[in-house]
């Protein structure tokens with residue numbers, strides 16, 4: 675289902691998005707104005723600085739469900755069309771978990787049409803973020819595996835909280851699945867081929883010190899300074915004339931984007947046939963059960 679159709683579906687009676695404030699809040703904005711764009715994504719815009727902080731709030735773990743992907747996509751589209759916004763900082767509404775990655779329940783026990791719709795939404799969000807004309811920063815205030823790490827890798831810079839409990843990486847192989855080529859390319863573009871090869875094969879989740887050392891993040895700062903640091907770094911990015919920064923960003927990322935655009939349909943088919951395998955379904959079910967058992 676295309677983004678517009680998914681939005682319509684979300685707005686149907688009974689949907690949790692129905693009635694959400696999708697525009698500027700009644701207070702009309704202003705510096706530090708808080709604007710709730712949807713249930714799962716919170717936006718705090720500072721028009722004077724030209725920056726919006728986009729906060730994930732999809733409890734318990736900020737997983738990227740189809741609804742979360744759709745709401746985030748709508749939110750980013752609105753911000754892209756807002757002339758007062760030149761930069762976005764992605765973060766979690768509450769510290770602890772930046773995002774647990776793709777929602778595993780979207781990849782287990784569903785039908786092929788659902789898998790295709792889900793994967794298309796993952797592609798759409800990646801394309802929107804990776805090609806964004808805005809300066810993007812990640813204020814990583816929690817653990818950040820797999821799809822969560824991918825989100826942060828689409829940003830122009832990453833600031834990670836100095837908490838050894840917070841790890842970051844593309845750990846797909848540890849689940850018995852693998853990172854597709856465009857996840858891999860996004861990481862190669864950040865930390866290089868050899869480091870990516872090692873990280874992906876071993877499904878490494880890096881501690882803050884390791885992530886800094888390998889170049890997966892640009893700065894590690896005390897936990898209470900993640901957002902303020904991300905905002906102060908943003909001012910450096912916004913000091914560059916937009917057109918010059920944007921042309922450079924496009925030049926750096928175009929080849930990677932073009933690869934997915936060229937192979938988009940095949941990538942969806944590949945995902946659907948891989949994830950539908952009985953053996954893959956089994957490993958994902960076991961992984962999910964293990965996660966759930968901890969709590970019951």
Ligand SMILES: CC/C=C\CC/C=C/CC(=O)SCCNC(=O)CCNC(=O)[C@H](O)C(C)(C)COP(=O)(O)OP(=O)(O)OC[C@H]1O[C@@H](n2cnc3c(N)ncnc32)[C@H](O)[C@@H]1OP(=O)(O)O
Pocket residue numbers: 734735737771773774775776777778779817819820821822845846849851852853854944945948949962965966967968969970
């Ligand atoms: C062709 C290519 C093919 C395939 C490519 C597919 C690509 C996939 C990329 C991904 O993103 S896969 C997802 C990978 N994510 C993870 O491995 C993270 C799993 N989660 C955790 O490790 C932990 O939950 C946490 C460290 C993030 C947080 O730990 P904690 O605070 O202790 O919370 P719980 O573990 O108790 O979790 C609470 C609750 O949430 C459920 N849950 C956790 N992660 C996910 C998830 N990714 N999707 C769906 N649900 C998740 C967990 O089962 C618990 O559920 P309860 O029912 O027990 O409340």
